[in-house]
Amino acid sequence: MITKQQVLDAQKEWGAGVVKIGALKDNRSECEGFTNEFLDKLYSFEAGPVLFKPTKCKFEQFRPTKDGALSYFIAGENRTCLEDTGFAINPWTKVRFENAGIILEENRAIAMGNYFFTDLDGNEAKVEFTFGYKLMNEQLKIDLHHSSFPYNP
Numbered sequence: 001m002i003t004k005q006q007v008l009d010a011q012k013e014w015g016a017g018v019v020k021i022g023a024l025k026d027n028r029s030e031c032e033g034f035t036n037e038f039l040d041k042l043y044s045f046e047a048g049p050v051l052f053k054p055t056k057c058k059f060e061q062f063r064p065t066k067d068g069a070l071s072y073f074i075a076g077e078n079r080t081c082l083e084d085t086g087f088a089i090n091p092w093t094k095v096r097f098e099n100a101g102i103i104l105e106e107n108r109a110i111a112m113g114n115y116f117f118t119d120l121d122g123n124e125a126k127v128e129f130t131f132g133y134k135l136m137n138e139q140l141k142i143d144l145h146h147s148s149f150p151y152n153p
Helices: 004-023 028-042 066-076
Strands: 051-053 094-103 108-119 126-138 139-148
Touching: 004 028, 004 066, 004 108, 004 126, 004 139, 028 066, 028 139, 051 066, 066 108, 108 139
Parallel strands: 051 139
Antiparallel strands: 094 108, 108 126, 126 139
């Protein structure tokens, strides 16, 4: 059975990874290398498509492949989606999760809530999330990532 602590640990690792990607933005090769490792370790792209809907996408809203996720996180010359500017290279100094709820099952977990991204000036951006995790080789991997800004009429 997946535990709540495993989900919290996965969220903490994800947030730390996003912060590290931004910290590496001035060393492109190291940034690309780390981001590839981040995606391999935390997402289940090797098992097939991931239901990935990032926050800041207007034209290509869904990114089922690792290349699409890489493009979203760090953009660059080789980006697969032209609208991408590199969400993770903002850079962010902190990511904080507030879970509204977590569903735990034997080999699957789903978490939903808000996460907050702190920029270099200390401003916090509130974003809604739903992450689905599956247990693969004793590690939680993301196979569902939905992220969006709160409703603002």
